[in-house]
Amino acid sequence: MPGLIGFYTFGEGRENWDASQFIHYGLSALQGRGQESISLATIGPGNTLHTLGGKGGVEEFFQKNKTTLPKGFIGIGQTSSYEDDYLVHVKTPYELALALDGKTDLHENRGEATKLFARQLSQLLHSEKEPLKATSMLINKIGGGYSFVALTHKQELIAGRNPLGVKPLETGSVGFDIAAVASETCALDVMGIDHTGPVETGEVIIHTPEDIRGNTPANSPSSFCSYEYVYLARLDSNVHTLPIAKIRNSIGKEMAKAHPVKADVVIGVPETALPIANGYSQESGIPEEFGFMRTGENIRAALKPTQKERLLGVQLKLNPIKSAIKGKDIVLVDDSVVRGNTLQNTVFNLKRNGAQRIHVRIGSPALVSPCPYGVEIPPRDELVSGNLNEKELANTVGADSISFMTIEELQHAIGLPRQNLCMRCFEKGAGTQ
Amino acid sequence: MRIMGIGGGAREHAIAWKLGLSDHKPEIFWIAENRNPGIHKICRDNQGELRTGRTTDAKTIVRSARGWGIDMVVVGPEEPGFHGIPDALEKEGIHCIGATQELSVIERSKADLRRLQWENNLPGKLLFRTFKNAREASDYIRKNIESQPWLQNIVIKPARQSGGKGVKLIEDRQVYLHDEKERFKEAYFDSLQASMAAYSDIEDKILVEEKAWGPEYSLQCFTDGKTVLGTPLVQDNKSAHEFDSGPETGGMGSISGPDMTLPFITREEYDKSLKIVEGIVESIQKKTGKSYHGMVGGQMMLTENEGPTVIEMYSRLGDPEALNMLAMLKTDIIDIFQAIVERQLSKLKLEFTSEDAVVVKVVAPNGYPEKRDKAKGHPVQVLETNIKRNGCYLFWGNADLHEDGQVITGGSRLLALMGTDHTLPPASARIEKTMSSVQLADGWGLYHRSDIGSQQLLAKRQDVAERVRPLYTYREEHGILGSRMGWVPRVGRIDPSHLMLQETHGPEKA
Known part of the structure; x- marks a missing residue:
């Protein structure tokens, strides 16, 4: 699952901006969405599109390519959790570079589906006079759940979100010079750009040297990804006007109300679950303690492609603070359980270091189905909750109890109507599309 | 009564509209550079006419006014004032509502306005520096950016905005983007240096001002030189596109009402803003020895260091802000103009609707x-x-x-x-x-812009106001409003505003 950046400049002296600098820090802020593959495209005087892609993380990529970064005063960038997943460069008939978060329904394979989408956009921009009309036609025609940014050889920056609106996309601007779009508001903050609001579901916004134009999206039923609120988005972001930090706190409180348990301390699994644990502690009155210390940089273990890397991530991330756990009954709060191996590792680690009882509380419903929109939730036969009930799972990971949120509880914590939340990964019946 | 207007924009159309509604039933004549269809119709309906001509050319204007037998002229835009049109009319004995050339300097020269504020130590000012050329500006900034941290976040204003070179904001708040901002700034100064080399007639070619943030609003006033009467606050929106993005325009729309303030500005802030405008009118009259009669406006911003602060001054009504104000105005506009001419504004009761x-x-x-x-x-x-x-x-x-x-x-x-x-x-x-x-x-x-006046944009303005207000009220409570104290290692405690006062006053007064 990628994080996207679009950077645009206006006015006198615009050719002096170096878009790659802004994209660099914008992508840095989006590494939570993945950092395996980094790519960017820029355009400058002469309207030549330059692209560059390579292995992540963001810092390594920009350090390594310091002298060969594409020059230009407008650009787009992508940081992806998939290996070898780069933005698409289509040369004819209408040259453009496109980065897409989510998945279109044009192909089984996410990468292929994105390529096909980019080609169709290129065709339509070529044949239709009005780029705005062409792009809105396309996103209304092509199903799936996705947001995208595209940069054309005519210095157009196109940002769009399909009517379903599963994937976030936010806009920002600063002064009269700079406008930007990003998957999350935290990236705008880091680039020093003021957040101006979400790209609406079904909305297309086109930036040209002369203006910024948007279509008027039809009122279509949107369906925001609930996993964004639980896990994906960064704590300092707002996703479609909802503050993530507040939602994660509510999730914790909701959990404490619906799944109470007697214990001495609440401990959150870093990083995502910490604010959830905080909410649990506030509501239950059980004190919260720091249970783990991280070694090295912040790694999102669950998004790592191989089991070895995921475990490595967890082990480096989770060195227990022994004094906080020894002899205690612990409420261990995590955001979600995918394959269960990392949870098993964590519980075992706590017990080996002297914890008494461990009650696991998960701030989301059990993951039982893969995501049709490209979030890396593995096939059903890998999902531990798709195959084991809570009791079996508790015994397997060595916990004294485990409970998940119900879909209703999560919906309540997020505070959006049920029909506006995509919960397909939590629903057994949902197919792979 | 025969009245003549100057200027062909929406602001002038609105002035003509109010003149047409006056109980004095004036005959309405106009000079504009374009044949504005609205003004044209109002003139025709009121026994007058609209003539096209250069609105900055004194000869054309005076000749038309005399030919038509005009009793009073009202000037819409700023350019005629800059070119001394009111001066020329008054010399001919024709009453004119509009700032004369010397007084309109508060709008014409942003550097002179700042100097006036600092010399008189008026509230609501910003730190500034003027430079003879762009090179000098960039050298100064490079040398002093460590000891004067305000130079990191600046607004660059060329004294003459020509050749598309306008106001540039450079906020350098992220140390990791510093090199990039630095490079852009240097390149921009270079391009200014090239484009402004031709102007040899002005001293202050470049004005560099501290960049402030906060909600903006305009306070437009009528004045006869003795009394300054405030009108309802209006907020204009300068960015071309939704939610304040995109290039700068003359103004894409404005909001006001339903009372004298805006939903995100307090009555107290209104009163302070009015005092600030009064102070500027008083100071410029003292400095020039001339009487200001016409319209004056403050483009204001609530800022963390000063509270209500002058961003720029208007020597006329705003466009489109004039439309809001005139729509809310209940007093007969000719009564106001006559009171200005007779210097009797203090006796006039200015009334505005409080319902709309x-x-x-x-x-x-x-x-x-x-x-x-x-x-x-x-x-x-x-x-x-x-x-x-x-x-x-x-x-x-x-x-x-x-x-x-x-x-x-x-x-x-x-x-x-x-x-x-x-x-x-x-x-x-x-x-x-x-x-x-x-x-x-x-x-x-x-x-x-569909967002102007929407609940969403209002909430955004409110949010900014609520973040700035506690910052300046803290300063007020601690008696340090207007100071910009900082600690620079090895230099010690600095206060650039104190330094600026010393520079403009000499050390004893500061």
Whole structure:
């Protein structure tokens, strides 16, 4: 699952901006969405599109390519959790570079589906006079759940979100010079750009040297990804006007109300679950303690492609603070359980270091189905909750109890109507599309 | 009574509209650079005429005024004032509502305005420096950026905004983007150096000012030189596109009401702002020895260091802000003008409606403001009855009425639609409902900002105001309003505002 950046400049002296600098820090802020593959495209005087892609993380990529970064005063960038997943460069008939978060329904394979989408956009921009009309036609025609940014050889920056609106996309601007779009508001903050609001579901916004134009999206039923609120988005972001930090706190409180348990301390699994644990502690009155210390940089273990890397991530991330756990009954709060191996590792680690009882509380419903929109939730036969009930799972990971949120509880914590939340990964019946 | 107006924009159309509603039943004459269809009609309906001509040419204006036997002239835009039109008219014994050349310096020279504020230690000022050329500016900034941290976040204002070189904001708040901002700034100074080399007649070619943040608003006033009467606050929106993004324009629309303040500005802040404008009028009169009679306005911002602060001054009404104010005005506009002429403004009771909030939205052809040649020359189609049926008003701006009755776009802001209601969002919605009544016959696109007056944008303004207000009130409570203290290692505690006072006053007074 990628994080996207679009950077645009206006006015006198615009050719002096170096878009790659802004994209660099914008992508840095989006590494939570993945950092395996980094790519960017820029355009400058002469309207030549330059692209560059390579292995992540963001810092390594920009350090390594310091002298060969594409020059230009407008650009787009992508940081992806998939290996070898780069933005698409289509040369004819209408040259453009496109980065897409989510998945279109044009192909089984996410990468292929994105390529096909980019080609169709290129065709339509070529044949239709009005780029705005062409792009809105396309996103209304092509199903799936996705947001995208595209940069054309005519210095157009196109940002769009399909009517379903599963994937976030936010806009920002600063002064009269700079406008930007990003998957999350935290990236705008880091680039020093003021957040101006979400790209609406079904909305297309086109930036040209002369203006910024948007279509008027039809009122279509949107369906925001609930996993964004639980896990994906960064704590300092707002996703479609909802503050993530507040939602994660509510999730914790909701959990404490619906799944109470007697214990001495609440401990959150870093990083995502910490604010959830905080909410649990506030509501239950059980004190919260720091249970783990991280070694090295912040790694999102669950998004790592191989089991070895995921475990490595967890082990480096989770060195227990022994004094906080020894002899205690612990409420261990995590955001979600995918394959269960990392949870098993964590519980075992706590017990080996002297914890008494461990009650696991998960701030989301059990993951039982893969995501049709490209979030890396593995096939059903890998999902531990798709195959084991809570009791079996508790015994397997060595916990004294485990409970998940119900879909209703999560919906309540997020505070959006049920029909506006995509919960397909939590629903057994949902197919792979 | 015969009255003549100068200027052909939406602001002037609104002035003409109010003149046409006056109980004094004046005959209305006009001079504008374009044949504004709205003004043209009002003149014709009121026994007058609209003549096209250069509004900065004293000879043309005086000749027309004398030819028509004009009793009083009202000047709309700033340029005629800069060129001494009011001076020329008054020399001929014709009363003129508008700042004379010397007094209009508060708008014409941003550097002189700042100097005036610091010399008189008036509240609501910003740190500034002037430079003879761009090179000097960039050298100074590079050398002093460590000891004067305010130089990191600056606004660069060329003394003459020509050749597309306008105001540039550079905020350098992220140390990791510092090199990039630095490079951009240097390149911008270089381009200024090249483009401004030709101006040898002005000392202060470049003004560098501290960049402030906060909610902006305009306070427009009438003055006869003795009394300054404030009118309802108006907020204009300068960015071309939704939610304050995109290039700078003359103003894409404005909000006011339903009372004298705005939903995000307090009455106390209004009073302080009025005091600030009064102080500037008083100071410029003292400095020039001339009497200010006409309109004056403060483009204000609530800032963390000063509270209400002057960003720029108007020596006239704002465009489109004038539309809001005039829509709310209950007093006969000719009574106001006469009181200004007779220096009797203190006896006048200025009244405004307290029931209506007013939203104004400007409609511009695609291409404005960056590619005006593309925006120019398109035939306009307007369904005026539709606009009226929705309870909205139309004010023509940069439009030209041709002999055959066809209206053609002039490349700048085409027209403004105004809606009123008890609060701002429904007034905004009213305009949106009738927006399709304005189109270009050749299919070229028009745009406007749908967000102006919306609840969402208001919430955003409120949010900014609520973040700034505690910062300046903290300073007020601690008796350090206006100071910009900082600690620079090895230099010690610094206060650039104290330094600036010393520079403008000499050390003993500061």
